[in-house]
Amino acid sequence: MILEELAFVLRAVKYGERDLIVDLFVEGHGKISAIAKSAKTSKKRFPGGLEPFSKMKIKVKIKPNRSLSFLEETDIRNGNVEIRSSFDKITVASYATELVSVFVQPDEPSDEIFSTFDVFLKRVAKSSDAMLPKLLLNFETEVAKCTGFSPSLNACFKCGESVDGFLKYRVSRGGEGLICRDCTEGEHYGIVEKSTMTVFWQLYQDALAEYFHVAQARRIIWASLGPVVDRELKTRAQVEALWV
């Protein structure tokens, strides 16, 4: 069976002198691992190479009962080349790639994550470095939504009381989201500034955020996503080191 779909390269590992084994994030299919024969020499079949962050049309041959497929050709649709001109952009895009690869499985189409990732890379390519923390917060929030691990940020996650009446914002350390004072017994939580939550709710209206707001908000999202990821992402540590 031959598939022709849009895809991103999540990972590429050298195999012998000329070949590469690639993990692909394929629209409509999820993760597909494939061998790209002569990938390091064939400019004709793989024009532009098999770089991460590039959206490409791929032609992949899938053999039944074989775990490895054959990547025959690629055609770059959006190279997002501007990412490669900035160290910060490369760091942030590498982290997004590693995060996405945790959630993408074989034979599990993840098209919501696919389009979130696609939009994110496009924005990273076109924006200034100063916008990266906010783009990243947006991306992590979207990934949390797509994967069903969003924290409750409009109401107490236990009793459902609306946050409108809250004087202080308490966020559970377990990642479930906001918690009201009456429900805190036996719960571990942290206090978040009102201004952080205000910024959080405005994010989708493109409010400009101070970096410390973004950092706090990213920690709230990570409290939910992190336990699911369940392993240390080395690219995440590199991202955190960018903005200290």
Ligand SMILES: [Zn+2]
């Ligand atoms: Zn409550």
